[in-house]
Amino acid sequence: MKVLIIEDDPLHRSYLNEAIRAALPECAGVLEAENGNAGERLARDLKSAHIVMDLQMSQRNGIEAARTIWKERPETRILFWSNYSDEAYVRGVSRIVPGGAVYGYVLKSASDDRLKLALRSVFIESQCVIDREVRGMQQKSLGNVNGFTxxxxxxxxxxxxxxxxxxxxxxxxxxxxxxxxxxxxxxxxxxxxxxxxxxxxxxxxxxxxxxxxxxxxxxxxxxxxxxxxxxxxxxxxxxxxxx
Amino acid sequence: MKVLIIEDDPLHRSYLNEAIRAALPECAGVLEAENGNAGERLARDLKSAHIVMDLQMSQRNGIEAARTIWKERPETRILFWSNYSDEAYVRGVSRIVPGGAVYGYVLKSASDDRLKLALRSVFIESQCVIDREVRGMQQKSLGNVNGFTxxxxxxxxxxxxxxxxxxxxxxxxxxxxxxxxxxxxxxxxxxxxxxxxxxxxxxxxxxxxxxxxxxxxxxxxxxxxxxxxxxxxxxxxxxxxxx
DNA sequence: ATTTTTTCTGCGGGATCCCGCAATGTCCCG
DNA sequence: CGGGACATTGCGGGATCCCGCAGAAAAAAT
The missing domain is CATH 1.10.10.10 (Winged helix-like DNA-binding domain superfamily/Winged helix DNA-binding domain)
Known part of the structure; x- marks a missing residue:
C-alpha cells in the first residue's frame, strides 16, 4: 500500500508523513505533493488509491483536485485534513463524494491519536470517519433544520x-x-x-x-x-x- | 530579552520556538500563546516588547490583537508571520502600525534563513523587514497606481x-x-x-x-x-x- | 384519484440603485 | 487674483430590486 499526501504547508506535510508511517506500518511508501495539480498528476500516474489531502491550497484547491481524482477512479480513498469546518467546505466535499465512496474529514486541531485512528479506519477498515465538529456542520447543513436546501x-x-x-x-x-x-x-x-x-x-x-x-x-x-x-x-x- | 509567540497552529508554534532560539541566542525565554486574547493578556502582564504573531487566528485575529497591544505600548516590536499576502491583510496592518514603530511582515513560505534574518533585524537591529511579495502588494495598494485610495x-x-x-x-x-x-x-x-x-x-x-x-x-x-x-x-x- | 402542500409565474407598485448633467465649493499653482 | 483639477451636492429619469397578491402548475400526501 502506498499513500499520497497532498498538502502545501511543508511542516504539516512532514508531520503527516510521520503520522502515516507510525499509524500504518504496512504502508510501503509515502509520496508528497505540494498542490492540487501535482497531486492529481501523481494520483493518476501512480494509481494510488490512498490519499490524504488538505483543502485550501494555493495552486488548485482540494475540492477541485478530489473531484477530478474521484471522477477518474471513484474507489479512491481520500482523507481530508483541514484547518476549518466552514460550512462551505463541508458542503463542497459532500457534493462531490461519489456514492459508496470511503472517505474521511479530520480537523488539523484534532489530536495525534485521532488522526492515526482516522488513517487506519479509512484506509484499512474501509470506514468513513467524519470529525464530530464537521459532522455537526453537515447535519445542520443538509438536514433542513435551520439549514439551507x-x-x-x-x-x-x-x-x-x-x-x-x-x-x-x-x-x-x-x-x-x-x-x-x-x-x-x-x-x-x-x-x-x-x-x-x-x-x-x-x-x-x-x-x-x-x-x-x-x-x-x-x-x-x-x-x-x-x-x-x-x-x-x-x-x-x-x-x-x-x- | 523575552519573546512572545502568538500563533494558533501548534506545529508552527514549535517551529517558531526553535527558530527563535536558534536565531537569538541572547534570548532569555520564549513564551507561547495560542490565540489573540491570550496573547494580549501575556503581552500586558509580561510587558514583553518582542512579539511574533500570526494573522488569522480563530479566537481573535492578529490585527485586532496587534492594535490593542500597540495602543498600550507603541514601542512593542511585532513580527507578523503569515500564510498570505492578501491585500486586505497588508492594508489592515499598515493601517494600525504606529508612527515610527519597528515591525516586520514575513510569509510562512519564506525560507528558514529569511525568517531568522527577519527576527534579528526587527528585534536586534530595530529595522523594519517586509517580505518582497508583501512589499509589492503594499506599493500597489497604497500608491495610487492601480490601487485604491x-x-x-x-x-x-x-x-x-x-x-x-x-x-x-x-x-x-x-x-x-x-x-x-x-x-x-x-x-x-x-x-x-x-x-x-x-x-x-x-x-x-x-x-x-x-x-x-x-x-x-x-x-x-x-x-x-x-x-x-x-x-x-x-x-x-x-x-x-x-x- | 382527490386533496393538500409546495413551487412557479405574472402583475403592479414603491423603494433603491445607476448615472448623466450641471452648479457649487475647495485646494493648489502660476 | 484667476484658472484648472477635483470632490461634493442636487435633480431627474430609467433600470433594477423588493415584495404582496393571486392564479397555475407540480409534487406530495391521503
Missing part, C-alpha cells in the same frame, strides 16, 4: 457572484419572479429580513448585499467556494456567447 | 457589509449623491463598469454585488477584514440607536 444555496452563490435576477433566471431556467421568491426565502433564513415595524434598521441594509455579507461571516461562503463558482460562471458565460 | 476602500467595505447608499451617507457624513459618485469610481477601478456598447454582459451583473465579488476574488477583502468591519458597524449602529 440545495436551491437556496445555489441562489446564494449566484447573488454572491453579482448576477442580476434576470441573469440568474436565465441560468437556472426560471422566471424572474421565481428567482425573487427564492431570494425571499434566503433573506428569511439568513435573518436579514427586516421586521416590518422596525424603524431602526429601516432601509439601512441592502438585502441582497447584506445576505452575502452574513453568509460570509457565517462561513457559509468562503473564498474557495467563490472561486469555484466564478469558474463555473465563466464557462457558462462563454457558452452563452455562442448563441 | 482610503476612501474607495472605505466605501468598498461599506457595500460589502450590505449597507444602503443612504446608510453609508449617514455614516460617512456625505450626501447620497456623493456616495454614489464614490461607488462609480470603485466600479471603474474594479473593472466592473460595463462598456456601453457591450450587448453580452448587458444587465448580467448587479454592479454593487459584483464589485464585492471581484474584491473578494482579488483578495482585496477577506473574512478577517469583513469581521473587523462588521464589529465596527455594530458599535456604530448601537450608537445610532441612542439618538
Amino acid at each position: 440545495e436551491t437556496e444555496y445555489e441562489i446564494l452563490v449566484d447573488i454572491a457572484l453579482g448576477l442580476t435576477d434576470r441573469a440568474i433566471a436565465q441560468r437556472r431556467n426560471l422566471s424572474v419572479r421565481s428567482v425573487q421568491n427564492r431570494l425571499q426565502q434566503l433573506y428569511v433564513k439568513l435573518g436579514v429580513h427586516q421586521p416590518l415595524g422596525n424603524q431602526d434598521d429601516d432601509g439601512r441594509f441592502n438585502l441582497r448585499a447584506r445576505a452575502v455579507a452574513v453568509a460570509f461571516l457565517r462561513k457559509l461562503l468562503n473564498h474557495n467556494a467563490l472561486e469555484r463558482a466564478e469558474a463555473d460562471l465563466t464557462v457558462w458565460l462563454a457558452r452563452q456567447a455562442h448563441d | 482610503e476612501t474607495e476602500y472605505e466605501i468598498l467595505v461599506d457595500i460589502a457589509l450590505g449597507l444602503t447608499d443612504r446608510a453609508i451617507a449617514q455614516r460617512r457624513n456625505l450626501s447620497v449623491r456623493s456616495v454614489q459618485n464614490r461607488l462609480q469610481q470603485l466600479y471603474v477601478k474594479l473593472g466592473v463598469h460595463q462598456p456601453l456598447g457591450n450587448q453580452d454582459d448587458d444587465g448580467r451583473f448587479n454592479l454593487r454585488a459584483r464589485a464585492v465579488a471581484v474584491a473578494f476574488l482579488r483578495k482585496l477583502l477577506n473574512h478577517n477584514a469583513l469581521e473587523r468591519a462588521e464589529a465596527d458597524l455594530t458599535v456604530w449602529l448601537a450608537r445610532q440607536a441612542h439618538d
Whole structure:
C-alpha cells in the first residue's frame, strides 16, 4: 500500500508523513505533493488509491483536485485534513463524494491519536470517519433544520457572484419572479429580513448585499467556494456567447 | 530579552520556538500563546516588547490583537508571520502600525534563513523587514497606481457589509449623491463598469454585488477584514440607536 | 384519484440603485 | 487674483430590486 499526501504547508506535510508511517506500518511508501495539480498528476500516474489531502491550497484547491481524482477512479480513498469546518467546505466535499465512496474529514486541531485512528479506519477498515465538529456542520447543513436546501444555496452563490435576477433566471431556467421568491426565502433564513415595524434598521441594509455579507461571516461562503463558482460562471458565460 | 509567540497552529508554534532560539541566542525565554486574547493578556502582564504573531487566528485575529497591544505600548516590536499576502491583510496592518514603530511582515513560505534574518533585524537591529511579495502588494495598494485610495476602500467595505447608499451617507457624513459618485469610481477601478456598447454582459451583473465579488476574488477583502468591519458597524449602529 | 402542500409565474407598485448633467465649493499653482 | 483639477451636492429619469397578491402548475400526501 502506498499513500499520497497532498498538502502545501511543508511542516504539516512532514508531520503527516510521520503520522502515516507510525499509524500504518504496512504502508510501503509515502509520496508528497505540494498542490492540487501535482497531486492529481501523481494520483493518476501512480494509481494510488490512498490519499490524504488538505483543502485550501494555493495552486488548485482540494475540492477541485478530489473531484477530478474521484471522477477518474471513484474507489479512491481520500482523507481530508483541514484547518476549518466552514460550512462551505463541508458542503463542497459532500457534493462531490461519489456514492459508496470511503472517505474521511479530520480537523488539523484534532489530536495525534485521532488522526492515526482516522488513517487506519479509512484506509484499512474501509470506514468513513467524519470529525464530530464537521459532522455537526453537515447535519445542520443538509438536514433542513435551520439549514439551507440545495436551491437556496445555489441562489446564494449566484447573488454572491453579482448576477442580476434576470441573469440568474436565465441560468437556472426560471422566471424572474421565481428567482425573487427564492431570494425571499434566503433573506428569511439568513435573518436579514427586516421586521416590518422596525424603524431602526429601516432601509439601512441592502438585502441582497447584506445576505452575502452574513453568509460570509457565517462561513457559509468562503473564498474557495467563490472561486469555484466564478469558474463555473465563466464557462457558462462563454457558452452563452455562442448563441 | 523575552519573546512572545502568538500563533494558533501548534506545529508552527514549535517551529517558531526553535527558530527563535536558534536565531537569538541572547534570548532569555520564549513564551507561547495560542490565540489573540491570550496573547494580549501575556503581552500586558509580561510587558514583553518582542512579539511574533500570526494573522488569522480563530479566537481573535492578529490585527485586532496587534492594535490593542500597540495602543498600550507603541514601542512593542511585532513580527507578523503569515500564510498570505492578501491585500486586505497588508492594508489592515499598515493601517494600525504606529508612527515610527519597528515591525516586520514575513510569509510562512519564506525560507528558514529569511525568517531568522527577519527576527534579528526587527528585534536586534530595530529595522523594519517586509517580505518582497508583501512589499509589492503594499506599493500597489497604497500608491495610487492601480490601487485604491482610503476612501474607495472605505466605501468598498461599506457595500460589502450590505449597507444602503443612504446608510453609508449617514455614516460617512456625505450626501447620497456623493456616495454614489464614490461607488462609480470603485466600479471603474474594479473593472466592473460595463462598456456601453457591450450587448453580452448587458444587465448580467448587479454592479454593487459584483464589485464585492471581484474584491473578494482579488483578495482585496477577506473574512478577517469583513469581521473587523462588521464589529465596527455594530458599535456604530448601537450608537445610532441612542439618538 | 382527490386533496393538500409546495413551487412557479405574472402583475403592479414603491423603494433603491445607476448615472448623466450641471452648479457649487475647495485646494493648489502660476 | 484667476484658472484648472477635483470632490461634493442636487435633480431627474430609467433600470433594477423588493415584495404582496393571486392564479397555475407540480409534487406530495391521503
